Amino acid sequence: MGKQAVLALRAVIVALFGGCVVVQGVLVTLMVRDLSGAGGGGVLPRAAAVMLIVVLGIVCAQTVLWCVWRLSTLVRRGTVFTPSAFRYVDVAGGAFAVAALLLWALGVVLAPGEAVAPGVVLLIGVVGLGVAGVALVVLVLRILLAQAVARDAEACRMQAELAGVI
Template identity: 60%
Template sequence: MGKLTVLALRIVLAMGITGSVFVQAVMVPLLARDLNEDMGPDIASVSVPVIVIVLLGILTVEVSMLCVWRLLTMVRRGTVFSHAAFRYVDVVAGAIAAASLLTFALGVVFAPGESVAPGVVLLIGGAGLLIAGVALVVVILRMLLAQAVARDAEATHLQDELDEVI
């Protein structure tokens, strides 16, 4: 991976983390106020679970971005094909799976009552399903990483044997 690509991704991750902290500090309190004041009584009754789900969802995104940052550091150092990388990939997959569950939970919170249309709840469920699909893609990529680590270890072993022969 080129230095420019790593730098570009680090800039995107830094902006994403900064933006998510801003959303947590400024936008979520404003959302909480709006849910309690401006919306009907049906929405006000579920405002606390909605705010908790939103905050936890933002946390899953932040955790994923920090793990990708660490993986980028490993790429830059040339150590990404090691067992240490699995820890970060597993955390990313877990965070995405948690985001999927949080999305389904949001749909469950909105489902009862007349304040949110059934189609919106269905869309939220579809989004949860798509997020679960992303988690599965990360699991597949983890399997590819495992194969690459095994191949790298095998290549190192063969190189050591060749060095002994020479």
């Protein structure tokens, strides 16, 4: 991965992370204002649950962005095939899994009543399934990383043996 590609990726990550922070700030401010003016009827707990799920979902996205930043640093240094990369891949995969669970929880919170159409709840469930699929892809990529790290270690061992023979 070239230097320009890493810089472009980091620019995108900074823009996305900044957007997440702005959305969190605006969302929390608007939701608190709406909740303070909301009456009874079960609206308050439901809206608070939706706000919590959305904020936690944004935290999951920020976690993935941070992990990609750290992995791009390892790529730039040429040290991505080391055991330190597993930590970031594991955290990113976990964040995707938590995001899928949060989407399904959002569907459960929005399902009762007539405030949200059933199709929207179904769409949220399908998106959750897609995010769970991404978590599984990250798991497969982690397995590939483990194989690459093992091969790299084997190659280093063989190279050391060859240097000893020569």
